[in-house]
Amino acid sequence: MTLAPIDYAILALYFLFVLGIGWRLRARSSSSSDFLTGGHSLPVWITSLAFLAANLGAQEVIGMAASGAKYGIMTSHFYWIGAVPAMLFIGVFMMPFYYGSRARSVPEYLRLRFDEKTRGLNALTFAVMTIFSSGISMYALGILFEAVLGWSFTASVLLSATIVLIYTYLGGLTSAIYNEVLQFFLIVLGFAPLAAMAVYKAGGWGGLQQRLPPVMTHSWKYLGDAHQNPMGVEIFGLVAGLGFVLSFGYWCTDFLVVQRAMAANSMAAARRTPVMAAFPKMIMPFIVIVPGLAAVALANMSTGYSIPTKGDGLDYDKVLTSLMAQFYPSGMLGVGLTALMASFMSGMAGNVTAFNTVFTYDIYQSYIRKNAPDSHYLQVGRLTTFAGIALSIGAAYLAQSFNNIMDLLQLVFSFVNAPLFATFLLGMFWKRTTGHGAFAGLLSGTTTAAITHGLTIAEGKGGWIAPAFSFPSTMAQNFRIAICAWSACFLVTVVVSLATKAHPEESLHGLVYSLTKKISEEGVPFWKRPLPLAGIVIVLLVMLNVVFR
Amino acid sequence: MLDLRIPSGYFFAITGIVLMGLGILFPDARAPLTPLNVNLYAGGVMLLFGAILLLLARRKA
Secondary structure (H helix, E strand, O other): OOOHHHHHHHHHHHHHHHHHHHHHHHOOOOHHHHHHHHHHOEEEHHHHHHHHHHOOOHHHHHHHHHHHHHHHHHHHHEEEEHHHHHHHHHHHHHHHHHHHHOOOOOHHHHHHHHHHHHHHHEEEEHHHHHHHHHHHHHHHHHHHHHHHHHHHHHHHHHHHHHHHHHHHHHHHHHHHHHHHHHOOOOOHHHHHHHHHHHHHHHOHHHHHHHHHHHHHHOOOOOOHHHHHHOOOOHHHHHHHHHHHHHHHHHHOOOOHHHHHHOEEHHHHHHHHHHHHHHHHHHHHHHOOHHHHHHHHHHHHHHOOOOEEOOOEOOOHHHHHHHHHHHHHHHHHHHHHHHHHHHHHHHHHHHHHHHHHHHHHHHHHHHHHOOOOOOHHHHHHHHHHHHHHHHHHHHHHHHHHHHHHHHHHHHHHHHHHOHHHHHHHHHHHOOOOOHHHHHHHHHHHHHHHHHHHHHHHHEEEEEOOOOOOOEEOOOOHHHHHHHHHHHHHHHHHHHHHHHHHHOOOHHHHHHHHHHHHHOOOOOOHHHHOHHHHHHHHHHHHHHHHHHHHO | OOOHHHHHHHHHHHHHHHHHHHHHHOOOOOOOOOOOHHHHHHHHHHHHHHHHHHHHHHOOO
16 A cells, blocks of 8 residues: 555644644643643543543554454444443443542552552552553554555654654643544544445445355354354353453453543533443444455455455454555545554553553552652653653564563453452442452452463463363453453452451442442433433444344 | 634544545546545545534634
8 A cells, every 4th residue: 555645744734733732731731630630620522532532542443343354243242242331330330439539540449448459459450551552552553554554663653652752741631632532533534434435335234244144244143152153252251251241340440441531520521421432332333343344245246355365364454454445545545544543542642641640649659759749740740651651662562572472461461350340349339348358359360360261272272271171262261261250359359358357437438339429410401411321322232232133 | 721622623624625625636536446536525524524613612612
């Protein structure tokens, strides 16, 4: 694919606006709270779009099109069973405690609710994971641009990192969030025409159904037996593993997304943030997944298009860019690539700002230097931006040189993340849960995850203790590992909590459901209340699942 | 504080105008798999979107 000067001009125009937004918001960093938490001042439409965009990294966009081509419409489970229900849950049930506790971060909530060691464990693992996921996504973009456009890996990594650095350094979290919203608009306007044209060319949904094997156009029909569908998963693993443990674990506890909602200007806005975000989230599969299906259908027609290859196999990661080259002339092609760059930058800025806050408040202020004046923490926050980006770049090069290390790290992260939601669920809804219980639960959940991985084998992965069970795919294996880790964490937390001294009730007000005053919604119209809104989302969600069953 | 609709509105309006300009000046610039003048139509949508954002921002101010 070759770009014309006009495509570069559009990319440059976008960079100009992104930096301009950072410059205009530079006054928004006069205190550490402005810089690191957005000063609780943003309107709900901005926080909800940022809530979506922070997660919509390049890996997500490229990966979803790739999965669409590989697995078909089943990929939409990541949205319709995975993300959306969890987003409704955090908005309706959990946000009152995050926002109401006045914690500045998720680890800080854990300290208020449990104790210092639980916070420390969460803060440290989160900080390390954020850096690596930022680095891995940088690496993904670098190799893609190298392969498709012939840009040097170093050039695309350094260019995008520098721009993210400048606007985050200038305006802090507010600037990152503002740019995420612009990025979200660009992602939608840049990719939606591609989805529409590719599907139209393939004969619409009817044409896709005709040209693709039925297993690719049904999301539920082939889930009864793991051997009938290309994902190799069955209904229980999918619903419990992905829909419950993994999705709730990510959307309800990951500070990267929770931070966006916590920046909202009121409790009501914070609660509506994830619920409002669920509306566009439901539609995203049509923009990011369906082009993958259309690509396979087009490759089956005599259009001259074929799925890109690498060596002997198909290279699904290039599906999206190869479609762009087929449907976008110079000009629109520039917009499409700018959208790809934007998705990457929003993912990276999300990681960097979350890392900043957790490092400054939960690591530096808690363990390195307490009781310094606020200006000191503002300075630390700003310097952490540099450090975070430098470390991410380091991680990107590490990924480039040692692919296996990255696979291993991602595996370890999944062990750490799997049990998290059990801890939060018990912490928020059972006042008897203690700090010792939470800590012991998290450790045993992670240990259980590792042991389950050691005892099961799928596609040659795992089974390092003894391959007692086998799964048809690593995805099925991951879902089962998550279920085991969650259950272990839940059980151990309950048992250890009952065996240890309860926290005094007066220390738990605003942190636990039964000890928090119910929020009065009298006189608030229904379209501003999280519960009725969530009801509308659920109705639409059921309809989508029925239509594409 | 900065109203985000203003810079976003300008960005999409400018990009839309550039694309529409390309579509009008080079109506034959087509991508391999579509007979449509993609730049013209996509540019129109972006210009419209940008204009709506700017209008909303103005009405509030």
